[in-house]
Amino acid sequence: MPPTTPYAGKFSSCAPYSNNNNHPQPQSPYRNGSGPKPARENIYNGNYSAAENPYDIPQPHSAYRSASVSSVNAKEHHYSGGYGVSENPYSPPPPHSPRQHSTSCPGRAYRHTSGSSSSNGGGSSGSEQSCRNGSALTKARLHGHGITASYGEMCYHDNSLVSASLEALIQHLVPTVDYYPDRSYVFTFLLSSRLFLHPYELMTRVCHLCVEQQRSGDALLDKIRFREVAPKLVQLLTEWTETFPYDFRDERMMRCLKDMTHHVARGDEYSWRAMQQMTQRLIKRLSALGQYEEAVAALNAVAMERPASLKSKQASAQRSDVLSVCDDPFVLAQQLTHIELDRLSFIGPEEFIQTFAMKDPLENHKVPTPRLNSDLLFSAGLSSSSFQSPLGFFRKRKTSNLEAYVNWFNRLSYLVATEICMPVKKKHRARIIEFFIDVAQECFNIGNFNSLMAIITGMNMSPVARLKKTWNKVNTDKFEILEHQMDPSSNFSNYRTALRGATQRSETAHSSQEKIVIPFFSLLIKDIYFLNEGCANRLANGHINFEKLWELAKQVSEFLVWRQVVCPFDRDRRILQYLVTTPVFTEDELHLASYESEGPENNMEKDSRRSLRSSLLHRENRS
Incomplete structure (x- = not known):
């Protein structure tokens, strides 16, 4: 049998x-x-x-x-x-x-x-x-x-x-x-x-x-x-x-x-x-989970404090930047890995599957449609308009650790962009770009692909990418190599090869550091989503398609192996506190900060700067 x-x-x-x-x-x-x-x-x-x-x-x-x-x-x-x-x-x-x-x-x-x-x-x-x-x-x-x-x-x-x-x-x-x-x-x-x-x-x-x-x-x-x-x-x-x-x-x-x-x-x-x-x-x-959720909520409250929308030399001088907190790329990559592993460890395996749960899964034998928040798709290059949002008994899920982790990815991306756009001097901006390139390289070496992709995403945001005078002062050779590793073409084939290599290293590791594998999380969610969508839950005879369930379990079980690794690096409270609580610019504020760093190049950008100034000034007066 x-x-x-x-x-x-x-x-x-x-x-x-x-x-x-x-x-x-x-x-x-x-x-x-x-x-x-x-x-x-x-x-x-x-x-x-x-x-x-x-x-x-x-x-x-x-x-x-x-x-x-x-x-x-x-x-x-x-x-x-x-x-x-x-x-x-x-x-x-x-x-x-x-x-x-x-x-x-x-x-x-x-x-x-x-x-x-x-x-x-x-x-x-x-x-x-x-x-x-x-x-x-x-x-x-x-x-x-x-x-x-x-x-x-x-x-x-x-x-x-x-x-x-x-x-x-x-x-x-x-x-x-x-x-x-x-x-x-x-x-x-x-x-x-x-x-x-x-x-x-x-x-x-x-x-x-x-x-x-x-x-x-x-x-x-x-x-x-x-x-x-x-x-x-x-x-x-x-x-x-x-x-x-x-x-x-x-x-x-x-x-x-x-x-x-x-x-x-x-x-x-x-x-x-x-x-x-x-x-x-x-x-x-469950008590530890409750304490964790309270801590994350407190962190988010601190981080919601807004920085000055319009830069000035005085405001820039008063605000700490990442280099004043940590000027060693390896140490910063280690602290990012701490945050990644801490937040990963609280994601329950069922959270991946509950994303696809529907109200009455036994009616009509329909394949459940996912309820993915647009933030979950931000870093995977997916469009939220491609997804429907059916009513379900998991509308108010008991946990939101998966969403909180993706929000951390987005925060890190905006933090990188804020740090680059904030300095007044072009030389300082170029130095911060080179620093984050080195941090990204160290994340790759550690096996922290999620932080790596967040940093690359932040540096490719349009307010940063348009700073051509700043980029001209940067040696971009290493950055281009990292971009190639995380290239989304061919369904992220280069990244998937690197991930397999990191996984094999982890399986034969002799040290805790070699065991670290932190996947590009939004792509993992995307893979599980398409695996769920690609196969029906039920066959023509009404049976449950258990082959599909095996594959879902296989992907989730790999994540659980990565999740359980204990971070071997020493914690630096000051750096951690800075990374998770320092206020970051919104998208509009980033664009305005970028225009203040390097002026508009055409009439469209000039109109955009005037509109942003008016809008943000009105918003500040109302608050």
Whole structure:
């Protein structure tokens, strides 16, 4: 019988639940069997002030994750449905039954009725039965160069799950006494199921099925059977709360979790203790998220203070510039990397998928249309007019970390442009341009492609690009090389080659610095969007297109590997504070500052300067 994933080795096997207070918790499905990352030294204490470094905040892999994730030897995994960590993360595992050692249950046409399996756990002994009509539904046929097989309402091709009904996929997630779903399947379905139903509805159905399938009519027998399955239910909920904690900002999810804790308490004391520990870690994680959001809001409030619209020598002399704060390009690139990794670490994997969620995903079998904010498309060169915005139950999403991160990209671009347009002297402007070119080069060397692209974007904004007298004093050789690396032609082929190189370096890294990979984030969003749009969610027979879900999970899991890296560089509070709070010019203010630096060259620019002066002066008087 086939496995459920075409790349099972990408996700590590989950540690079995053990009946002790120090039981190992399941690893995150994107950790590749590695042990926990060291906790960050600086922990945000909630007492934020504008003068303090706003980035001393707990990360998912620090105060929260390091307390709950342990390194697991795959050979100790006793669930027959699990896989060990393969040397090649994409090597296919040996075939096996999709539900080994499982008992008959109504609605599960792909389960064993006898509970038997081959001695090596590798496949079925012919006992796959239909619970609807008692006849075998297993079918196989040649399909191109591979074999397609159907087990009830689940279809496989070349030993990989490719489609199934929504009900069958939910059933496949539910653990039993002697079955636990493959870890890659758990991650993939929990990630993408929100395209079809709300996480609360999924959790309600999974918990209900897990309890109901143990009922036999005998109270004592029911208690014994639930005691046996409780550890695996706790294991599943632990994976859910640790990988998708933001789902539990929904009060209904927390109530459901509380109800299951009470139910488990009646059957198994050890599982009840594990549930309590899991809930405590979840609350700590959600508390850290709340503190992070408050810190970002405070930073944004400080940054909203407006600089002087019209430059003067006096105003320029009074305002600090980036060179007065940091004149070392490598140090500034390091601090930008701190900000990038801090903000990346709070982006939940589900935020990518929730962008595409629609109001009623089960109606009309339509492909969901994304609700992308125009800011998300700013740096990827996309037009917001290409997208529609349907009403959805994720209209008011519980998290906005993805949007906040893209806003940081835009802020950095405008900060670079502001720093260049602000100085009165041409020589000073040229020096700042050369400085940012060096910073961009260091970002490239580190693997920080997001800051690199933000700097290039800022330097290519029209108010900066028109400063021809300034650019004539700049050696642009390095800048042209960097622009070539991030050239958008051929779908950013040069950048994608560089990203693959950085990823390979990260996989074989011997130091923390070599592990850093920070992708050009808006392009990552664009890739996931087109992957979602390029394939239908449902096939003609009404099945969920699980091949598409595998690909979505693969892209998101790569991001999660990059997200968990701990920045190895020392923090400089003064530089960080400057980067995230220094006011930047708006687009109109940038144009006016540019005209003040180098006067208009034609009548159109002269008219534009007069209009901008009048408009900004009127705006300042009103404020």
